[in-house]
Amino acid sequence: MRFEPAGLDGAWLVDLDRHEDERGFFARIWCAEEFRSRGLADRLSQCSVSHNRRAGTLRGMHYQAAPHEEARVVRCIAGAIFDVLIDLRPSSATFMQWVGTELTSDNRRALYVPPGFAHGFQTLRDDTEVLYLIDEPFDAALARGVRWDDPAFKIQWPLPPAILSERDRGYPDFHAGGER
Numbered sequence: 559m560r561f562e563p564a565g566l567d568g569a570w571l572v573d574l575d576r577h578e579d580e581r582g583f584f585a586r587i588w589c590a591e592e593f594r595s596r597g598l599a600d601r602l603s604q605c606s607v608s609h610n611r612r613a614g615t616l617r618g619m620h621y622q623a624a625p626h627e628e629a630r631v632v633r634c635i636a637g638a639i640f641d642v643l644i645d646l647r648p649s650s651a652t653f654m655q656w657v658g659t660e661l662t663s664d665n666r667r668a669l670y671v672p673p674g675f676a677h678g679f680q681t682l683r684d685d686t687e688v689l690y691l692i693d694e695p696f697d698a699a700l701a702r703g704v705r706w707d708d709p710a711f712k713i714q715w716p717l718p719p720a721i722l723s724e725r726d727r728g729y730p731d732f733h734a735g736g737e738r
Contacts, residue, residue, distance in 0.1 A: 559585075559592055561670075565657040566645045568672035570598070572631065587633060587668065588691055598670060599629030599693040606690040610637075610681045614720025616706055618678010619644055619713075619729075623700040627673035629693045637686025638662040639679040640716050644704065647674035654734060656711050661688075676704050678726075680715050705729040 560573040574585035594600035608617065619642065622628045632641060641661050645652040660682070661667050671677045679688065703726065706713065710732045 559587075559589060561592075561596060564643070564659065564669060566643055566652040566655055566675070567650050569643050569645075569657065569675065570596070570670040571659065572668040572670055574666050585666075588631065593670075599673070601693055602691055603695050604690075604692045606692065607635075608688040608690070610686045610688070610721075611684065612720050613681050613684050613686075614717045615681045615686075616678065616715065616719040616722045616726065617680075618642065618726065619676035619704045619706055619708075620678060621646065621674070621676045621702050621704075622694065622697060623702050626694045626697050626700050628671075629673050630671040630677060631668050631691040632661065632671060632677065632679075633666070633668040633689045633691075634661040634663055635687050635689045636663050637684070638664075638682040639686060639688060640682060641669050641679045642677070642713055642715075643669070643671055644676040644711055644713075645674070646676055646704070648734070650674070654710065654732075656713050658713070678706060680717060680719065682716065703729045704732045708732050710734070 576583040590600040642658045
């Protein structure tokens with residue numbers, strides 16, 4: 559695996575080291591030792607998949623609050639997404655900044671989402687699937703989010719949202735000094 563800074567402190571793009579022959583290729587998508595050597599979360603608690611029927615579907619911006627903040631590795635395994643991170647760590651040099659990157663089944667890139675970041679994506683193609691490798695168990699009582707169109711962040715989504723849940727639509731405005 560090859561790790562490249564993703565533009566926010568602690569976030570990484572992860573590319574495959576492909577071993578190719580006439581059959582195709584083989585590559586690792588997870589290695590605890592490689593993640594640990596970079597100071598990243600190195601254990602998996604759960605793996606999840608999100609199937610999205612229509613292009614323009616927007617999911618996010620989600621995070622899990624302390625004491626069970628999640629680190630995630632996100633990979634698009636079918637279709638394409640515009641994947642977005644927001645740094646919500648007040649002590650970070652990139653606090654309240656966002657970065658977006660295209661993850662596709664063709665480019666096979668993954669994005670490492672550190673604890674303390676909100677994460678979301680918008681599908682760019684119909685029938686898109688996203689794989690999540692997550693280090694903490696989901697705890698509904700700690701599930702939080704910030705609104706996809708919150709003026710505090712000014713995220714520039716590539717498409718108008720076609721499908722958006724009521725929960726994602728209804729998050730309150732983010733206040734840098736207040737409760738998240």
